[in-house]
Amino acid sequence: MRQPNGIRCLAATVLSALLFGFFGSTRLSAQDDGGLQLFGSMQTVFFHQESELRIKDPAIGAELSGTETRNSFAMQQLDLFLRKEMGSDFTAFVDLEFQLNYSSEYGWGSLSLQEAWMNYHLSDAFNVKTGLLFPAFNRLNEIKNRLALLPYLFRPLIYERLLSRKFFAEDFVPEHAFLQLHGSIPIGDFFVDYAAYTGNAESSYITRRDAEGNIDTDINPGFEFLSGVDPTEFKLKLFGGRFGLRTRDESVAFGMSFTHDYNNLRDTTRYPDYILSQSSRQLLGSDAPRIRLGADLSVRHGPLFFETEVIKVIYDYEKAERLQLEIEQSFVHGMVGYDVLPALTAYVSMQWGDYTFGIDSDYYVYSFGGAYRVNDAITAKAQLIMYEEGFKENEDAYADNYSQDVTIKFVFLGFSILL
Amino acid sequence: MKQRLRICALAAFLAFCATSGQAQTVVIVNSSIPSSTFNVKELLDLYTLNKTHWDDGSRVTVFDLKAGKAKQAFYDYIGMTEEDLQRIWLRKQFTGRARPPHAMSSEDELVAQVGKTIGGIGYASEKAVRGKKNVRIIAKLKE
Helix, strand or coil: CCCCHHHHHHHHHHHHHHHHHHHCCCCCCCCCCCCEEEEEEEEEEEEEEEEEEEEEECCCCEEEEEEEEEEEEEEEEEEEEEEEEECCCEEEEEEEEEEEEEECCCCEEEEEEEEEEEEEEEECCEEEEEEEECCCCCCCHHHCCCHHHCCCCCCCHHHCHHHHHHHCHHHHCCCCEEEEEEEEEEECCEEEEEEEEEECCCHHHCCEECCCCCEECCCCCCCCCCCCCCCCCHHHCEEEEEEEEEECCCCEEEEEEEEEEEEECCCHHHCCCCCCCCCHHHHCCCEEEEEEEEEEEEEEECCEEEEEEEEEEEECCHHHHHCCCCEEEEEEEEEEEEEEECCEEEEEEEEEEEEEECEEEEEEEEEEEEEEECCCCEEEEEEEEEEEEEEEECCCCCCCCCEEEEEEEEEEEEEEEEC | CHHHHHHHHHHHHHHHHHHHHHHCEEEEEECCCCCCCCCHHHHHHHHCCCCCECCCCCECEEEEECCCHHHHHHHHHHCCCHHHHHHHHHHHHHCCCCCCCEEECCHHHHHHHHHHCCCEEEEEEHHHHCCCCCEEEEEECCC
16 A cells, blocks of 8 residues: 655655654864774584484373484685774764675575664763664663674574574564664763664564565565565564663673563464474464563673573463463573683583463573684684474373483584684 | 992893883873873773774774784783774774774884874874874883
């Protein structure tokens, strides 16, 4: 359906006013560098994986098990960043990401625009960022794809893009926002950080996979725009924010985050049979209001550092209440590291994830590894990971006590390179 | 004999004082920055890239040295290690928040660049700054 001319005119007027308001005040002064900064990072890995699966299904009286081993080299990720300072007040930033041996010829990996935003700096206490951006949610979300900043090769589960379709990363963290107000206010020995943002509904409202696994962007055929834009009404959009406190030397940082949006339970293609029982499939078919709550803490004292974050996802979903089914998700990540030498860092980490959605799933990840900075640009990394996953149907709700346990051991070796 | 010893001791003391004076590290800004002095917290905010603009709204351009005694003295003064700052700079750069400092090979080069760059800030030995145009000392580090 075409928009009435009046609405178009109004939209054009508002857009013009915004552009004039912003750019009309641009001050180009002598210190403007004017140059485009180009930099980047890449991470290349070799991994060895040993998986073991055990299934117990009393309904058919079967107990199954299987093992699998994989070895692979991969260009895990390459990011190219562009940054340009425009006058004293404006900065533009672009992050172009290539994943997993990207090749359009072979259909490998992916190429995506992860960030493309403009920041307007009124003062250090007040900035407006607009465009495609990683919103402030806990401390890791903003740098989740900046592999060169992380000592590990394999990120915490919900941030690891290799597993994004398995863990529905977007259930736990907001992937993108489009408008963010943010700033830092110095108070005594601390900075108070704040951010408030809004963005599109989760990606499954914009694109999904059909029964054959093909990308389907034509979710709303009546929507006249190109794919990639959000056809949902305003109430389904993302709203969120973060409030943080950090010391001026950044040795301690603490924050609390929240978001409100909707989980697209209409998109049944996201939930393969093994994830949902027939009973819990009754939950599907509508929009589930979702609140993500997060807390993060980072501490560094000399060579010792500690990072942790907690995420709790809760739903205010009438259908689930009616069916007396619990749906919620949790994630906890903790890491302790030590700079054994100025160039050598060792760490151990532990993660726990819980996915209660008719079935009760628990994930545990134990990991340890090291990162050796060969020089300012190259870091050699090694990581050993033990992944355990177990899920079973809620015994109160279901007669068949199906259960499944998966154990995977990973060894990751690789290099992180600053470009 | 005693008098000779006293003269030698005095000469050694004066030489020591002169040497100490040369080693004094100072923080300089481009003369475009409005007159002000800076305390340790403010210098820390500038070098951790938390303060990215001067009070007049112009951008801060931070200069750093690749090595040297002045660098060590400055880092000690603001209470940071090179690894701490590198980590902070990398995060700020890779999230698009700020540009990391320009690393200069020599103090003379740094002083010249601060003098040429509106909004520039850096540090060097007082000797390297002496008589240079377009730069102003905003802090002398306590030794």
